[in-house]
Amino acid sequence: MGNSPDHDVDRLIFSSLIRFDAHGNPVPDLAEFLGYSKDGTLYNFSLRNNIFWQDGQPITADDVTFTVDLIRNSTSVVPADLRTFWKDVEIKRLSDIELQFRLPEAFAPFLDYLTFGVLPKHLLGQMTFDSDDQ
Secondary structure (H helix, E strand, C coil): CCCHHHHHHHHHHCCCCEEECCCCCEEECCEEEEEECCCCCEEEEEECCCCECCCCCECCHHHHHHHHHHHHHCCCCCCHHHHHHHHCCEEEECCCCEEEEECCCCCHHHHHHHCCCCCCHHHHCCCCCCHHHC
């Protein structure tokens, strides 16, 4: 997750909330950007309609919060600076398809941090990134 080849594989296998087009502009992947607060500390997203995992289960806000929790709590795979960043971000599930991120302070490159691959909670809910749990 912390190096370029891992990031490339992640992008091929898993969708993210947003991605960036060839011009560096953020575009929807799993989520539509709804907006942000004037002070740059709140970001709201809604997952697109009719998105499903390969097994037919819907992709929900719970999958996103599960993935962020894995990033926050990993001790071996995720770089320490990335874990620290996500520990300071509050993620709030507003509904099955709506999420809100609250940053401790405005952070211009925040959208870059939303390109992580979202993982299915219903399949991986008991797992962590740490190798001793495998």
